[in-house]
Structures are given as C-alpha cells and as structure tokens.
Amino acid sequence: MPTQSTRIQRAAPAKASRLFCMHCPRTVNTHFDPGEGVAFDIGCYHDARASVLCRLCSDKNKTCTPACTGMLGNAFDLAAILKWQQDIIESDIWNGDVKRTILKETHDLAIAFDCAESAHAREHGLKGTRKAVRSNHHLGVPFEVHGYMASGLFGHSIGF
Numbered sequence: 708m709p710t711q712s713t714r715i716q717r718a719a720p721a722k723a724s725r726l727f728c729m730h731c732p733r734t735v736n737t738h739f740d741p742g743e744g745v746a747f748d749i750g751c752y753h754d755a756r757a758s759v760l761c762r763l764c765s766d767k768n769k770t771c772t773p774a775c776t777g778m779l780g781n782a783f784d785l786a787a788i789l790k791w792q793q794d795i796i797e798s799d800i801w802n803g804d805v806k807r808t809i810l811k812e813t814h815d816l817a818i819a820f821d822c823a824e825s826a827h828a829r830e831h832g833l834k835g836t837r838k839a840v841r842s843n844h845h846l847g848v849p850f851e852v853h854g855y856m857a858s859g860l861f862g863h864s865i866g867f
C-alpha cells in the first residue's frame with residue numbers, strides 16, 4: 708500500500724499571480740528595465756514537490772513573505788493591472804512608444820506598491836522579529852491573526 712502524503716503534489720509549478728510573496732516583486736523591481744520591451748511579471752512560482760516556499764525563496768534560503776492582509780486588495784488590483792499590461796505588451800495593436808510608456812508606468816506602480824506595503828507593515832508593527840512584532844500588541848493591531856491569516860491565505864490559495 709502506498710504511503711500517503713499530506714502535501715499536495717503538483718504536476719506543474721503553480722504561479723501565485725495575486726497572493727504572491729513580496730520578495731518576488733521586489734527582486735523584479737530591482738532588475739526590471741522598461742526599455743527591454745518585456746512585460747513586468749512578478750513570477751512567483753510554487754513547486755510543492757521541491758519546497759513549500761516559492762522558487763526564489765527556496766533558491767535563496769529565504770522565508771516567503773506574503774503581502775500584509777490589509778494590503779491584499781491592493782495586491783489583487785496590482786495583479787489585475789499586470790495582466791492588462793501583459794495583454795497590451797503581447798498585442799500587435801500598440802506601437803513601441805505606447806508599450807514602453809506602459810512598462811515604465813507599470814514599473815513605477817510596482818515600486819509604489821512595495822513602498823506602500825512596507826509603510827503599512829511598519830505603521831502596524833507587522834514586520835521585523837517576532838519579538839518586535841509582539842511588542843506592538845498594545846497598539847491593538849491583531850498582528851498574530853494578521854500574520855497567520857496572510858500565511859493561510861497564501862498557503863492555500865496559490866495558483867489563483
């Protein structure tokens with residue numbers, strides 16, 4: 708009788724297009740060049756066969772950091788805009804100037820999302836060491852629920 712696995716074995720890597728790990732857009736933000744004419748792609752992939760972490764974090768020995776729960780709506784909006792941007796870049800209807808402008812604006816938007824997510828996390832004491840996060844409890848921020856909810860959402864909803 709075969710042994711049972713508690714982890715889902717994926718036949719193909721799943722792309723976390725909306726509930727992505729923040730390390731991935733930050734890495735793309737650092738290296739992205741709108742002049743190359745290639746669509747901005749967060750590229751956060753999970754391959755449950757190799758690791759529960761995303762590929763980037765698995766390769767770099769990092770821990771996945773999902774966007775703060777309070778920023779998930781913004782993350783979904785960013786994902787929708789990235790899809791729109793990708794459709795335009797891959798279309799033959801628009802010329803190079805239009806595409807470059809959209810790539811530049813998309814890059815600026817992704818950087819702004821990173822800054823806003825980081826500011827939100829700092830404001831609510833959601834980042835840093837576990838001890839530092841815990842010390843912010845007096846602010847009334849449900850940080851533990853926040854973190855676990857984000858992890859739960861992230862862990863169970865990849866691929867959507």
Ligand SMILES: [Zn+2]
Nearest residue numbers: 728731751761
């Ligand atoms: Zn990732």
Ligand SMILES: [Zn+2]
Nearest residue numbers: 728761764771
């Ligand atoms: Zn990750």
